[in-house]
Amino acid sequence: MLRKVVTARRRALPGFVLCALCGLAEAAVITLRVSDSASGRALDSVVASLVPLDRGELPQPRSASIAQANKTFLPHVSVVQTGTAVEFPNNDTVRHHVYSFSPAKVFELKLYSGKPAKPVIFDKPGVVVLGCNIHDRMSAYVVVVDTPWFGISDGEGTVRVSGVPPGDYLLQLWHPRRLGLPELPPRPLRVMGDLAESVSVDLKN
């Protein structure tokens, strides 16, 4: 635990530096069109993250929030930069007991209503599956990545990642249905300017 916190703090600094550079250099917009490799159809909820090969200074993670409303986590799929503090505001009248047994972040927010006192900091990359111990059907995914440049495909399978500084990246794709499956091999991506790519995701293997 202690080690993780230290790691997070060390990374925070370069991120801030990089961000400063961003303002200087011209940032690109990466647009991905994601489809199911089996059916070829547009695939939503695909998490795409661009992990820079050059782990220079990365910007500080921003805060995030996963709300509970109508006994549902909102949003269902989130992607956050490692070290992000995530708020879990409970907008329902019933209490929830949010937990995660995922190795990337094990935590629980015992029965609470309103906004918990402290946000949960997702300090390790990986996929965290959220559940509610009261409501078995409630689930949410939080993909923790070591990059601030990421996005989630919409209904049209489009992922738009903006403000990506030029450089070499590894494009990492994930989808909730790939839970338990090995990571898809990342694909290298050189960002020189705006970029539009079509990618497919295999949901089976």
Place this chain on the structure above:
Amino acid sequence: MIRLRLRWKIAAWCSLLVVALQGIGLILFAQIGRSSAIADARMEVATAQRVFDRQIAHRAAQLSQAARVLAADYGFREALLSQDRDTIVSALDNHGGRIGADLALLLALDESVVAGSIGLPQGLPARVHQLIEAVRNRQEGSGFAVIADRLHQIVVVPVLAPVPTAWVVLGFQVEQGLVDDLRGLTGLQLSFVRRGARDDWFLDASSLPPDVGQALLARFRNASLGGEDTVAVAVADDDYVTHVHALDIGEPGEAAVVLMLSLDRALAPWERLFRESAALSAAGIVIALLASAVLGGTIAAPVMRLAGFAQRVQRGEYGGPPELSRGDEIGELADAFSAMTGEIANREARISELAYYDGLTGLPNRAWFGERLADAVGDALRSEGTVAVITLDLDRFRMVNDALGHGVGDLLLQKVGRRLRETMRDARDQVARLGGDEFAVMLPGADLHRAQAVAQRVAEVLQAPMNLSGQVVDIDASMGISACPEHGEEAAQLMRHAEIAMYQAKRGNARFKIYDPADHDRNVQRLSLLTELRHAVENDELVLYYQPKVATRPDPAHHVEALVRWIHPSRGFIPPFDFIPFAEQTGYIKYITLWVMNAAVRQCGQWLQQGLEVNVSLNISARDLLNPELPVLFDGMLQRHDCPARLITLEITESAVLDDPDHALANLQALRATGCALSIDDYGTGYSSLSYLRRMPVSEMKIDRSFVMHLLDNPNDEIIVRSTIELAHNMGLKVTAEGVESEDVLNRLRELGCDLVQGYLISKPIPREQLERWFAESHWAAAWPDAGRRTGMAGG
């Protein structure tokens, strides 16, 4: 005896019927029972199998549910996902134990074993992966699998956090408790059998007793059980309806649940029913036996009484019939018996009257007299007493009957009977009418002297004239007397002797005569005649005499008639009249004829050898003509003695042919066919019929001596003789006249054209030697100098 037989026969048959019906019923019952029990058992097994399936499914669902609940337990999930092996293992142990699982495994999503409550040296069976796959496809994640070498019912549930994050496998070992539970639910014997990787069957758990379990395994080892079929099989001396239900345990090996219902158990209710029904049958049989015995008794007892009655009737006791006041058939039978015995009694009385009494005189008859006499003789012999018998025969009764009519004759007999009865002084004396005009008197205790006195008195009484419907008739009687023991010790003998004496009296014109044994001998003589005659034929006591015949015209041949004579060794010459008629009566004539025929043919043949040709005629009786063997025998004699048939003439009486013309004529033709001549003897004495004469193959006719003797005195005889000669000549027959005793007759016959004559004038019958001398010396024979010589023989 009869009652027992009939009664128990009826009872036995009734019982047999009942037993048979019940037996068939029971057999059918048993068969139906067994097949029904088997069918029931199959149904029960089928039902039990469904119960079993549902129970297993239910249990799987329960276990799954329990497992899901368990897997959803926050603390459990927390422990399982803690990444800490020891924590995970202890959580599996602890939480698995909560729902009674014998083993608990945690698998990663990739189905690799993360941790387990037991070690898994052989790895995870394929079956578990199948079940996980099934769960993934939203199917039931439960089934049987062999884990750690034990058969388990396992359930696979995902660990949801909240999406499937891992798998928990919970195993419940198949053991005795489960089998007992299932047995309790299905009511059947249950066995989990399994074939391991080493190819041997063994039991995981079974409700069967160990020995039966081993027997069942043996069946599996013999591969004689398998598949999912319900069959009746014998396992360890007991019949079971079994159902083998394969369990999917994946590879390797196989397993099955065997549901078994003992037929004994299935049959038990039927057997109870059968026993009850058999008991009912037995009771029914006993009741039937008793009832039929009673019924038999009611039939047999009166029948027995009637039988007894019938036996009494048989002994002649016509008592009242048995009292049987019944309205049924047996009552009717008793009435019929009663009526019948009445009728029998009446008829018997009449019959005995007829049998023992003479209706005309009212006296006992011969039968009665014979019986009483036998009794009296028996008494006399026992008491050394005497008994005398007088038989009596009326003289001239036939004359009375013919002259005055039967009515008067009957009156006469009645009166004689009455007088005889009145004459008797002793109460024991008995008078009987033997038949016709013959009466008899029995005098028990009387000797000959007293019998004579009685006879004298009877004679006097009968001499008194009798007035019969106005006719006065004098009557005489002849009586014979015999007495026991002098004249015999049997009733029949006494009667016969008395009758012999009576005939002697009649012949001697005496009133009465005492039996004289000498009288008897004459009768006995006749009886021995047949024996002696046979003796005579066999010992050549018979001889042939020959009576020559001479022709009225020159004739080269000799003619003789052969006549049989009997020279008795002690009694001397017996005339033919004394034995020929007797022989004809008894049929013994046949042998005499054959003897005569043989002797004559032999003699004829001998004479011919001596150069003497003699025509020999011999007599054939009526009986001989009916002997179909005669022609053959005759022919044989001719051959044997080298005698030409033409020299033999067979003389037959015309009446012989008339008895049985067809056979007689056929035999005559056969005799004629041998070549001999046939002659009609005694023509004119019988009822000659010209038509028969025509049909008879005769060549000669003889005129009887009775016509010839009075030929000259009686014109009628002459007419007969003349017409006979004319008739014979017209028919081409020669004529021989017998009984020629004078020259005048001979001359007259010659005038009338008669061909041959014979008689005392020429010669009486003489023996052979004398005849041969006669041939040589007699002027009759010499009258025709060539006669008998071979030279100049002109044929016969």
